[in-house]
Amino acid sequence: MSYAERPVIGISSCLLGQKVRYDGTAKLDRWLVDQFGKHVDYRPFCPEMAIGLGTPRPPIRLVGTPEDIRVVGVDDPSVDVTEALEDFALSTAAQLPDISGYVFMSKSPSCGMERVKLYADKGPAQKKGVGAYARVLMQSLPNLPCEEEGRLHDALLRENFVNRVFAYRRWQTLRRDGLSAKALTDFHARHKYMVMAHSQAAYQRLGRLLSHLKGVDLDQIADAYEAEFMNALKRRVGRKRHVNALQHIQGYLKNRIDGDDKKELADSIEAYRREEVPLVVPMKLLRHYFRCHPDNYIDQQWYLDPYPESLGLRNNI
Ligand code: SF4
Incomplete structure (x- = not known):
């Protein structure tokens, strides 16, 4: 049997080795590049670069409550990029009607799919946030198979994701x-x-x-x-x-x-x-x-x- 046409997969750019993180580094994932990459074509996106934050850049983080999350600067909370990230997610989703999956970078205030650190006014951060870009993209394409690179290290989750993609x-x-x-x-x-x-x-x-x-x-x-x-x-x-x-x-x-x-x-x-x-x-x-x-x-x-x-x-x- 032939499996399917070669799937196109959206991916956080840093996972492919692009040095786009806030500190100028990458987060290359060897399995995604060397193994999965043999069978799919990637469309990389770095939402923080796309909204003009550049690299290296001052870090941002999630603040608020799970119902009302903002993405603001760590050092300067008056810098609020929530709408910019959400708008970029909407325009990306509109460009990708044929995409068959998305792999997000975990823990990121933009790309994290779940359990991203969320800071309230007081107390320690709670792992209850979702990255602003990932949240809007997943809402816009609700049937799209999505996973985080961290979760893909689990054999069952990896197999489940790849099966859904194909x-x-x-x-x-x-x-x-x-x-x-x-x-x-x-x-x-x-x-x-x-x-x-x-x-x-x-x-x-x-x-x-x-x-x-x-x-x-x-x-x-x-x-x-x-x-x-x-x-x-x-x-x-x-x-x-x-x-x-x-x-x-x-x-x-x-x-x-x-x-x-x-x-x-x-x-x-x-x-x-x-x-x-x-x-x-x-x-x-x-x-x-x-x-x-x-x-x-x-x-x-x-x-x-x-x-x-x-x-x-x-x-x-
Ligand atoms: S996690 Fe997302 S926003 Fe951060 S560097 Fe990677 S692609 Fe860019």
């Missing part, structure tokens, strides 16, 4: 190429086991959305489908849910492989359940058996092959 790219390609009832139902069928692993209830809700497609506004249905689909994929998948999906797929081999092979496959799924082997082990075995005994329906399932294997993401979960 799934979103496929969805964007479908919408760009023209909606039809057939295209929507094919997309839904091909993502069956992927969505079911995340949430069976979401898969059923998505199915109901597509149950009456004659004479309806397909754009309206697609908007609702996109929100539900991307929301379902955000949910982390534990071993139990993967085991469930693997066993369903294993059922398609029931009359095609002999007893020894069935036992080998079942043992490998059990070993995964017991945390003795990573997900890649039963996945590879399943794919091997379906190569020897092809099944049209299973061959189309993105769950078995959702993103470039060379990223090695299923070796660590």
